[in-house]
Amino acid sequence: MPIFEVHLPLLDEIKTKGLKLALQGMADNAVERLTSGLGISEVRAVMRDDPPPRPNPRLKPHAEGFWLHMRPTYYNNLLDGIYPSFLLGWLSTFFFTFEIITGIFLMVYYTPSPLVAYDNMLNILSNVPFGRLMRDMHKLGAELMVAIVALHMLRTFLTGSYKKPRQFTWATGLILLLVTALLSFSGYLLPWDQLSLWAVTIGASMAEAAPPEIVGKTLNLIVRGAPEFGAGGLLRFYLLHVIFLPLVGLLAFGVHYYKVILHGHSLPPEAEEVGVDTARKVPIKVRTYFMPRILTRELFWVAILLAIMVLWSAYLFHAPLEPHAESLITPLHIISPWYFLWLQGMLKLGDKVIWGVILPTILIGGLLFLPYIEVGPSRRYGHRRIGLSAAMLFVAGIIILSFMGTPFYGVDTSPEQEAVAVLVPETEPGPLRLSDWDELETGVYESAAWNIAPNRTLRDLLHTFNEEIEIAEYGGRTGWEGVMVIEDWQPGLKKITLRVLWIDQATGDPGEFNNSTYLHQNSDYGQGE
Amino acid sequence: MKLTVVLGTLSFFVLVIAIVFIAANEQDRMESFTQSYQSRQIETGAALFENNCIICHGPQGRGIDSVGPAINAADLFNGERLGSFGFSGTVENYLRGVISAGRPVPSEGTDFPERMPTWGMDNGGPMRDDQINALVEFIMNWEEVALARGEDKPDGGTPGEGVGTDITIALPAGDPEVGEELIAGTLACAACHVLGPAGPAWAAEAGIPGIATRAESRTSQDDYTGEASDAVQYLIESILLSDAYVVDGYLSGIMPANYSQRLNVQELADIIAYLQSLP
Known part of the structure; x- marks a missing residue:
């Protein structure tokens, strides 16, 4: 008996079928393994949008592969368009991934220390090929992501998709919104320029206002790592930005998407009887299969968005970089990032504790528990006049408060x-x-x-x-x-x-x-x- | 579906072309950023220089006699000065070192009794490394003009008999044009009275008359604390004994008190003649 035996089945196949057929068979096999179930001819059929054979082999990747097992095999036809989702959830996921990729690139060239952070920025801009592009895309992606996640929440409210049974999905979504805003906010500090230091200082001053005084003081120390921002604060914000918040986001995202799939994507409100939720079971006649239609469209959007992001960042949008952070020089008009302007506006209205701590906490708590409090059964627009009016008022209020956050309102300067x-x-x-x-x-x-x-x-x-x-x-x-x-x-x-x-x-x-x-x-x- | 595939493929190619195009231009972009950053360093350095350095080195870095040496000078850039004490690094190295660490004792053989303060944070001063680098960039930007000017060292007013502190001294006829050159030169008057806000401006502006007119009425003012009895005496007093009367809104003790030694009587007359030409 040989102690060592090499057996290449390919050689046997070449012997029996000839070289060409044997190699074809091998390639087919490899593709089938990579796609968890689709051979070459089937991949080709998917690309051509041929009708699937029976049984449908295109369901196999969902059952056996890791990536697609998270995705539904089919969607309701009613969801196969822009309305009612406006793709906002998908876009949030796209940008989350996009930010991770561009972020890792930037991490290579960044050290979270006030001594060198600003130099790192200059190095990225002057000495790193694609450095400016990556920085601009990361910043642009971050701003877009905040807007998209916020709009996603607004859309969910408008179509009543937070209602039973999706209350918990809404709650995890709110956590994701907070994580997104905090991710963007913590990233603000990292370039260590005047803009970042002072914008973040405004935000962090709210922690200080938390009553009673000892709590505020301690919170402030925890956030900034010292009474003022310095080496400690920068390191903390960096770790929040690159480890803690992405991890929390990933976890919350996992739960969020699991719940979305579990309950099914909610249908347009007018498509269902009042008080009935039929999203989970999609009748055979109204199915749009993931493969090829949804997959193709997602790849289409990835291509379009990447092209837009690259062109936009290369030629139109540039992330600002101001002079080195200077804790002794306060610029004339410091404003927080646009998505926190409403908070800055509230802070101008009066007491820091009431407007900067208590009210925002009530607001977040109210939104978190909204689906458990507002339990009207109907999702139809016509039946939810009060709710929709309240949402519009809320949006108007945020816009007005944001304006009040800018220097145009209530700032006395000479x-x-x-x-x-x-x-x-x-x-x-x-x-x-x-x-x-x-x-x-x-x-x-x-x-x-x-x-x-x-x-x-x-x-x-x-x-x-x-x-x-x-x-x-x-x-x-x-x-x-x-x-x-x-x-x-x-x-x-x-x-x-x-x-x-x-x-x-x-x-x-x-x-x-x-x-x-x-x-x-x-x-x-x-x-x- | 077909449209989606076609558009998607198209935008994928657009993406690839865009990236190739950006890659092709990346070298130029990095160089242009490096240049523009260096230029901004010069701007930053200029502001730092104005706020921290002109008091001793003069507004244009030409030095002030008996206070601070010229740094906008050919011998600094052509290696003469560095060679004289055997410094082997570059001019930038030298500047960075001196600005950061200062000079603990006055250099031997010079008439600069003031010690240069330490500016670098590493040495207990207020400036970060990037600020010191900005100052170095700003000073190095003088290289071209200083070398072109050559050995012609700035004329800091002829050393001679100091005029003393008698404000009733009889002055010879003064030449306002010579006076104007003096104040812009190493006497550094312009640093505070023309360019900066540390001293009262001489020129007329915003409905306030110039120094000549103000001097006329000064001695009859109620709060006037000096000894002068007319406009010329007031101007002399302001230069030689500047703390005898300090204009409201300005600080005493800021104006150098050594003009009585640094000016001779002719120079004083020229400066007064210039000041009196500013109604």
């Missing part, structure tokens, strides 16, 4: 600072830095005489400046004037001084505010950094 910030804002490049360097001719220009400035660029800048000067108003001050001084400072470097002058009515004393900006001819703002 007009001289505002006037200067219109040209050289502290949180974005702004018109002066974006203007044509060569047209910034040296000289002294009065804003009131903007229309006689030597060129278009200066006229536009001075006009913008003057509009702010004209509306400047501050108790007891008159005689507002704006002056722009442009000097050659160094080879390729100009110094632009913006000066706002006024007279104090009571004392007759003059006052002035100066701001110097230096501008290099090659600084090339507006490429996103």
